[in-house]
Amino acid sequence: MRQITASNGLGLYTLYMREVRRFLKVYSQTIVGPVVTTLLFLAVFSLALGRAATAVEGVPFMEFLAPGLVMMAIAQNAFANTSSSLMISKVQGNIVDTLMPPLTAHELTFGIGMGGATRGVVVGVVVALTLAVFVPFDVHNVWLILFHAVGASLMLSLLGVIGGIWADKFDHIAAVTNFVVTPLSFLSGTFYSIHRLPEAAQTVALMNPFFYMIDGFRAGFIGHADAPLLTGILVVAVTDAVLWLICWRMFATGYKLKP
Numbered sequence: 001m002r003q004i005t006a007s008n009g010l011g012l013y014t015l016y017m018r019e020v021r022r023f024l025k026v027y028s029q030t031i032v033g034p035v036v037t038t039l040l041f042l043a044v045f046s047l048a049l050g051r052a053a054t055a056v057e058g059v060p061f062m063e064f065l066a067p068g069l070v071m072m073a074i075a076q077n078a079f080a081n082t083s084s085s086l087m088i089s090k091v092q093g094n095i096v097d098t099l100m101p102p103l104t105a106h107e108l109t110f111g112i113g114m115g116g117a118t119r120g121v122v123v124g125v126v127v128a129l130t131l132a133v134f135v136p137f138d139v140h141n142v143w144l145i146l147f148h149a150v151g152a153s154l155m156l157s158l159l160g161v162i163g164g165i166w167a168d169k170f171d172h173i174a175a176v177t178n179f180v181v182t183p184l185s186f187l188s189g190t191f192y193s194i195h196r197l198p199e200a201a202q203t204v205a206l207m208n209p210f211f212y213m214i215d216g217f218r219a220g221f222i223g224h225a226d227a228p229l230l231t232g233i234l235v236v237a238v239t240d241a242v243l244w245l246i247c248w249r250m251f252a253t254g255y256k257l258k259p
Helices: 006-025 027-052 061-092 105-131 142-166 170-186 199-205 209-222 229-253
Strands: none
Touching (some): 006 027, 006 061, 027 061, 105 229, 142 170, 142 209
16 A cells, blocks of 8 residues: 555645635635525524424423434535535546646545545534524534534535536536435434434434434534434444445445546
């Protein structure tokens, strides 16, 4: 196996910064846009429920909802960053500029994946700070918040890498977003506690890795989790590891990247 040298470190840093600067350059779409969307969600729930909103697990509904909205923004934007980056490179034909430098498959996975994860975390921080103006946030365990924010960002970023490599056109990416990312996000306890679901639906929810990243993240704020926290941490870590290996394999073999 080729050893990592100073030039590889420079190449890896350059690749990572390219991905970061890519979303920062259009911050009105990549950062401000998600903030506006999240505020609309908050407004709709506030206006629709009004005084009818009840406490969930002893926590006011809006305080229960806010961490879920933050995590949804993190997930959607981490996925969008890597999937769009690779898809645009493939369509424009400049994916070769990413593949030609002396970077290993792990380095490519790290540079692109961490770029998407960075966008997810940045969006999450900005969204949380904005929501804090309207909804009080009580930090119960900062380590749970940090682990699940980074773990979820990396999970969706790597899923975006897989989708971007697999897709042949933008319709394929839209299909992954519409039929995988969005349903798993909405059906993972973002807006509700799974304890309110029928037993069969709870069982299905517990098989959804998105549930654990939202549940653990919310627990960091409200101090309550619907599932054992250690189980959630293991699920997030294992899912990230599996997705990383898939991305590495795709880059190593040149799947849909090399003629």
